[in-house]
Amino acid sequence: MILPRVLLIRFAMAVSVFTTALLPLAAQAAAQSWPSRPMRLVVPYVPGGATDLVSRIVGEQLTARLGQQVVVDNRPGATGTIAFTGVAAAEADGYTLVTTADSLTVVPFSYRNLKFDPRTSFAPISTMSTQPLVLAVHSAVPARNVKEFVALAKTRSLSFATSGTGTSQHLSGELIKKMTGIDMVHIPYKGGGQAIIDLSGGQVPAAVLGSSTVIPQHKAGRVRILAVTSKKRSAVLPDVPTLDESGLKGFDVYQWTAMLAPAKTPKAVISRLNTEINAILRHPAARDKLHAAGFEAQPSSPEEVSKLIADGMARWGKLIQELKLDLR
Template identity: 35%
Template sequence: MHTPSMSLQRRSLLATVAALACLGTAIHAGAQTGPYPNKPVQLLVASAPGGGTDAIGRVLADALTASLKQPFVVVNRAGASGSIGSEMLVRAPADGYTLLVLQNGHTVNPATMKKLPYDTFNDFTPIATLGRSPLVLVGGAQSGVKTFKDLTELGKRTPTSMSFGSAEASTRLATEMLAGATGLPMVPVSYKGTGPAMTDVAGGHVNFSVTTIASTLPMRGSGKVNYIAVLSPQRTTFLPEVPTLAEQGFPNIEASGWWGVLGPANMPKPLVQKLNAAIQAALGDAEVKKRLANLSIEPWSATPEEFDKFIRREVDLNIKLAKKAGIEPE
């Protein structure tokens, strides 16, 4: 027989247990409780300061800081074609407080690197795309090379002059495509970021580079670099005076840069959707569009699902391109 006092005691005990369970969950979640974000967000950039990826990361950080009312702080983690930053991300909690701004080297690494410290498909959550821009071939002014014909003639005369600064796996693959098309020996020189690579091109320490337009902007107008060709089907409005490779007799070489945002694996879907919506809203902002245009980057919006499919297609395509170019994973 249950007396009213016993029922009251039981209800009180159940309420206490429930409260303790909620408290335990809150303690376990720590600062993650409450609406996201309620503390600063670490925005990893897998390149050195001064390059195109760093620049677009800072544009995004400013926009999200303003819209989500918490600091988004850029943290540069350069090296190993972006894989150092990627590895740091996969070790982070899937709570949205550590994100990664990446470029297309992420989908080239599986084709050019023998062993990665992560699974390209299963260790990440695709969140949003950011922008696209064609790659460009530039040479140090001291080389005297102004056209692709000049480049091929130089390669035939002095093969040792064909050193290429490369900071990303994607630009290395594009360089190998040039080598395959021309039959010329090209010596890649690795850098931890596109900024240092361009500095050495301008200084004559390496002769050429295939890179994003954004990475060349600090040198534009300095007289230290020559724009030889843009690697897109048509001329770009960002460099209308620079001819395509197709115009110079090599129609089958195309390469572009792209940027996006990833999180660690298994991020909650509502959180991914919130971040995607915030990023897409930022890309539609007039000031953000202006800043991206100043970096020669065209905004590019996609859903997380579309971004995931794009990554998978790019990895497959790059593996095929690497095999065709004879690139052995290192």
């Protein structure tokens, strides 16, 4: 009885080793045949906002290059946490992706008991775009520059709109308040698309929003952009001064978008996506569309995305602590 039992154990061990050896080969084969069906690109925000627009421009080009449909799926709510939670738990096969904005780096400070970690629950693929935020006012507001705006805010009660609580726009507004000594009431919206409607209609006097969201209304004369938040002037708005130039020395904030996949997505799939997205962003077809919409194309490596996420969490976490902001 002992001998057959020993043989059975050895046989089971051999099967286990053989099966384990086959797993990487199976994963490699699956990656090589990818994509064999449509992919879902989840956007954590409402249609019409900056992240949605970038996703559709890049998604359209990815469809053409990969030969499979990239379906943009808007899943707004709770500053993106609904979408991020779903994607983090999705099968890591390369068929579920998510576009994120820099606001992902603020989410851990806004919600308790998250079911994902921005640093470990996703496989970064590439950044796609950058844009500065802008400080803008309704055209009827009697302020044509930051100095006049600050003076006005010290004589009357003002409010500022953003795309939501705990976004980089919200925190940039709080930083403006801190650096100028003014007090403004924050009015959060469910996305930049809704905020710009009320700003252009005069329901709110001011806003801190992504430049791409504001530029059309700025050109139409309904709103006035006072400054961009990046340290350098924007190539899209070369005549608009920076907040740094306007007296808020050292102010440097910009909004980025990036594409992520669930953690443990095959490296071959991540590499292929990175190659395709970088090629798309360097081609005039997508680059010019992004520029016309107010963005600058920003290809990168997965490692650079990881650094952006880690640096953003460190920066905003420090500011939230300094200002004693309760985002929860």
